[in-house]
Amino acid sequence: AYCLCPLGSSENFYSVFEAELSKHIPVVHTSIGGMRIVGRVTAGNRHGLLVPNIATDQEIMHLRNNLPDTVKVQRVEERLSALGNCIACNDYVALVHTDIDRETEEVIADTLKVDVFRATIAQNVLVGSYAVLTNQGGLVHARTSVQDMEELSQLIQVPLTAGTINRGSDVIGAGVVANDWSAFCGMDTTATEIGVVENIFKLQTAGPAMQSALIDTMM
Numbered sequence: 001a002y003c004l005c006p007l008g009s010s011e012n013f014y015s016v017f018e019a020e021l022s023k024h025i026p027v028v029h030t031s032i033g034g035m036r037i038v039g040r041v042t043a044g045n046r047h048g049l050l051v052p053n054i055a056t057d058q059e060i061m062h063l064r065n066n067l068p069d070t071v072k073v074q075r076v077e078e079r080l081s082a083l084g085n086c087i088a089c090n091d092y093v094a095l096v097h098t099d100i101d102r103e104t105e106e107v108i109a110d111t112l113k114v115d116v117f118r119a120t121i122a123q124n125v126l127v128g129s130y131a132v133l134t135n136q137g138g139l140v141h142a143r144t145s146v147q148d149m150e151e152l153s154q155l156i157q158v159p160l161t162a163g164t165i166n167r168g169s170d171v172i173g174a175g176v177v178a179n180d181w182s183a184f185c186g187m188d189t190t191a192t193e194i195g196v197v198e199n200i201f202k203l204q205t206a207g208p209a210m211q212s213a214l215i216d217t218m219m
Contacts, residue, residue, distance in 0.1 A: 001025045001046045001179060002067050006036035020182060028066045030059060039177065043087035043094075043128065048072040048111035052081035074111040078104040084173065088121075088131040088138075093156040095119040095127045117155055122148070122170075129173045135180050137200040139163050141170050163196040165189055178203075 003021050005014045007029050017027050032041045033054030043050045048071060051060065055075055063073045078101055080086050086097035087108065094114045096105065109116045121130040122141035130141040138160045140149065153160045165175030166186040175186040178201050185194060198204050 002044075002049075002071060003027045004038045004042065004049075005029050006038050007031045008036060016184065020184075026066055026068070028063065030062055032059060040082050040084040040174075043083045043089060043108075043112075044071070045089055045091045045112050045114070046071070047091065047113040048074060050074055050076050050083050050087070050108065050111060052083055053077050054081060072111050074107060076104055076107055080104075083128070085126045085128045088127045088133050088173070089114055090133045090135045090138075090156075090158070092135065093117065093133070093158075095121075095131065095133070095152070095156065097125050097127060099125065119152065119155075121152075129171050132172050132176055132178055133158065134178050134201050136202040137161070139165075139172050139176065139197060139200050141172065143170065159200065161196060161200045163193060163200075165193055165197075167193070 002025050003017055005017055005027055021027055030038060032038050032051055041052050049063065051073065053075060060073055060075060076083060080097055080100055086100060088095045089112055092114055094108055094112060094116045096108065096116055096118055098118045098120060105116050119127055121127050122143040124130050124141065132139050137158050140160055140162050142162050142164050144162045149160045149162060164170060165172055166188040167190055169175055176197060177184050183197050183201055183203060185197060
């Protein structure tokens, strides 16, 4: 497992991630195609990391040198290059934009070692923008219907709940990042929203023992 942070971020921003994660997993500072919006243009899990075709050879080499050897870094030739907006995944499944290329679908399945499902979230094709998944659960757009959530949950085999982040924003993917034992939310996120995040990702039960076990599994 790993964490990507943008180059040039304020020290206050990335120090939060460093403090919580760097003792356990690598926190890698990088750009993608010279841009800082690394989360919106990449998608990954503990098996692999997908980067768009705008990623330079130097950036890919930097990632390969700093990520665990078990993580496969793969450049994707896909016209929908904002991969983080088009893919929501955990270690077992990936929900993807309905118009993504068939070849890209195969690359996703092979690199991330996941089952791939074309889907929409509350009728939005940008599933990575409107959903965040971990192996414990998933948070989706507030207007996702109960029926859609039940169908998606059955498909991907994790519980889902609808909610918002950053004081009412439906763009879940832009406001929260999470793994199986921690989550980071935007500064405007309310206590109620944080409670929903903690509940669906089972963070209240992810004590030191669980965290240690998960880290041992990932290393």
